[in-house]
Amino acid sequence: MPFTIAIIGRPNVGKSTLFNRLVGQKLALVDDQPGVTRDRREGEARLGDLEFNVIDTAGLDEGARGSLTARMQAQTETAIAAADALMFVIDARAGLTPTDRSFADFARRANKPVVLVANKSEGRHGELGAMESYALGLGDPIQISAEHGEGLSDLYDALRDLMPEPEEDSDREDIDGVTEEDFATRPIRVAIVGRPNAGKSTLINHLLGEERLLTSPEAGTTRDSISVEVHWKGRDFRVFDTAGLRRRSRIDEKLEKLSVADALRAVRFAEVVVLMMDAQHRFEEQDLRIADLVEREGRALVLAVNKWDLMERQPSQVAKLRKDVDHWLPQVKGAPVVAVSGLMGEGIDRLMKGIEDAYAVWNRRVSTSALNRWFEHAVDTNPPPAVSGRRLKLNYITQTKARPPSFVVFCSRADAVPESYLRYLVNNLREAFELPGTPIRITLREKANPFAHKRKRPS
Numbered sequence: 001m002p003f004t005i006a007i008i009g010r011p012n013v014g015k016s017t018l019f020n021r022l023v024g025q026k027l028a029l030v031d032d033q034p035g036v037t038r039d040r041r042e043g044e045a046r047l048g049d050l051e052f053n054v055i056d057t058a059g060l061d062e063g064a065r066g067s068l069t070a071r072m073q074a075q076t077e078t079a080i081a082a083a084d085a086l087m088f089v090i091d092a093r094a095g096l097t098p099t100d101r102s103f104a105d106f107a108r109r110a111n112k113p114v115v116l117v118a119n120k121s122e123g124r125h126g127e128l129g130a131m132e133s134y135a136l137g138l139g140d141p142i143q144i145s146a147e148h149g150e151g152l153s154d155l156y157d158a159l160r161d162l163m164p165e166p167e168e169d170s171d172r173e174d175i176d177g178v179t180e181e182d183f184a185t186r187p188i189r190v191a192i193v194g195r196p197n198a199g200k201s202t203l204i205n206h207l208l209g210e211e212r213l214l215t216s217p218e219a220g221t222t223r224d225s226i227s228v229e230v231h232w233k234g235r236d237f238r239v240f241d242t243a244g245l246r247r248r249s250r251i252d253e254k255l256e257k258l259s260v261a262d263a264l265r266a267v268r269f270a271e272v273v274v275l276m277m278d279a280q281h282r283f284e285e286q287d288l289r290i291a292d293l294v295e296r297e298g299r300a301l302v303l304a305v306n307k308w309d310l311m312e313r314q315p316s317q318v319a320k321l322r323k324d325v326d327h328w329l330p331q332v333k334g335a336p337v338v339a340v341s342g343l344m345g346e347g348i349d350r351l352m353k354g355i356e357d358a359y360a361v362w363n364r365r366v367s368t369s370a371l372n373r374w375f376e377h378a379v380d381t382n383p384p385p386a387v388s389g390r391r392l393k394l395n396y397i398t399q400t401k402a403r404p405p406s407f408v409v410f411c412s413r414a415d416a417v418p419e420s421y422l423r424y425l426v427n428n429l430r431e432a433f434e435l436p437g438t439p440i441r442i443t444l445r446e447k448a449n450p451f452a453h454k455r456k457r458p459s
Contacts, residue, residue, distance in 0.1 A: 003163045004053040005045075005115075006083035008076060008107060010099045011058075013091040014119040018146035019056035022047060040079045041226055048156045050163060055079045085113040085162050088138060092118040092129035096136070104136040115158050116141045122150055187229070187236040188359050191266040193294075194276035195286050196244025199306040203276065203342030204228060204241050207352075232352045240266040245290055267293065271362065271403070272300040272355050279307045279339070283328050295331050295439045298404045300362035302336045302354045302437075303329075309341040333427070334436025361438045363402050371407075372396050374432050382424060387416040406441040414444035 007015045020026050022045035045054040057076040080086065088107050090100050107114050118130035121143035133141040142158050144151030192200045205211055207230050230237040242263035267273055273294045277287050282305055294301050303325055311317070318339055325337045336354035340347035375397045384392040393412040400406050407429070411417060426440045 002044075002051065002053045003085070004055065004083045005085050005087055005159070006055040006057055006076075006079040007087045007089060008057055008080065008103070009089035010097065010103060013089045013094075014146050015089050016056050018087070018089060018117070018119065018144075019043065019054060021146050021149060021152075022054050040075045047152065047159060050156065050159055052159070052163065055083060080107075080110050080112070083112065085115065085159075086110060087115045087117050088136075089117045089119050090129075090133055090136075090141075092121040092126040092133070092141075092143065093123075094120075095129040096132045100133075101136065104138060107138070113162050114138050115155075115162070117155065118143045119146050121145060122148060187238040188355065189238050189240070189269060189271045190274060190355055191240045191242060191263075191270035191272075191299075192274045192276060193242050193245060193263060193267060193290055194306075195278070195284070195290075198244065198276040198278050199342040200244075200276050201241050203304070203306065203340065203348075204230075204239055206342055206345050206348060207232070207239065235356065237352075237355070240270060242266050245286065264293075267297055267299065270299055272302060272359050273297075274302045274304050274351070274355065276304045276306050279305045279311050283324060288328060291329050291332065298439045298441070300358040300404070300438050301332050302338070302351070302358050304347075304351055305337065305339050306342055308339040308346060309344045332437050332439065333430065336437060358437060361435055362404055364405060364433070364435060364438075365402050366399055366405070366433050368398055370433075371399060374429070375409075378425065378428050378432075384417060384421050387413070387418075390416075392416055400443075404439040404441060405435060406443070408443045408445050410445055412446065414446045417444055 007019055009015055019041070023043035024046065025043075040058070041056040043054055043056070045052050057079045058073070086107055088104065090096065116133060116136065116138040118126070118133050118141040120126055121130050122145040126145075127143070130141045130143045142151065142154050144155055192204060194200055208228060226241045228239050228241070230239050243260060245260060245263060275287065275291055275294065277283065291301060291303075305321060318337075321337050321339065325335060326333050329335065336358055338347050338351045338354050340351050375394075379394050384394060386392065390413075394417075395410045395412075397407055397409045400408050409425070422442055422444075425442055429440060429442075430436065
């Protein structure tokens, strides 16, 4: 297992900024407001030639038992237990606070190596605050500025002394030799999205069998997009929990805007997106907007109707769900829809099977010969309409790529083919080659005229 370091400290000392600096990406949300980070976030860090896992944690803070603050601290304690070493971060500009002293004792009791990091040490005020940190009894402070990248060489020296010597791995495979089999077995990237308080974190916790993500009856508990590894019936998944997506007109706070932007990045990074809806308030306008966004991004879509345990059971309820999906979301007709209860674990197996099926369709390729036999029949059955008295000629079709299935139709006048006819081709294509639910792209391209460059002879 790689060496793991947990970044701990009170709120707003720059832990997430340091995390982003070490992983080389802006993965964790950063804001001047304290308490932005709630769930623990893990990443692969690199500092010089050192490679290790790093865990960003919520700020150590005291709270009443059972409160959100107390559960955030429990997440931090879990990260400390899983780590090989700790980075205790203080704000050098603010100097030592009673909370720093209290949690320095907490870090000592963990009985693990501790690196004391005095962040925001740039300037004279930062140096004075760093000197105060000797009083914590955690050794010499490493003075850095995570925001500006200063002092990282000193941090490198401190971490190098802690970490074991890297082992020689002569059997390591060349990463360029990735086979199709490797590609087929790698984790499927899945983003769980939906309106606030739809039960996304509760569902993922049930998948993992532990309280990995914070949950609360209050909407907006999740802020960062947190990724977790899930293993289900021999297949690996990388699942992203995201912040709830409200209508843009209702988003006022800067922090919520950052959370929504992070959720949208998770959608673009994903291969399959699970749209979670509340069973008691399903197919609301925002649900339809989110589904439309997923389709525009070209991601495979699975619809999960959560809190099904609260519904009064009636015959053919699931069949009605299927009918409602095709009515409200015709652009992804046939997308898998599963009734689930994240709290009770109902429908989880069907949901994971739906994700696998949607991923397989999203990756599907159709042979050119079968495609053109279908195309010829589709055009003969329903020829394109004449435009301005001139007949449109559609020559042939080919698939350019999968993920999502994308096709090019060669024709005589690309700009004259009406949208309604393209929808006819998409729906017919979806039915003929069993491509339910996945976005389908059809691009029109005019076939080159070999005589277009020749000038007309004068009469």
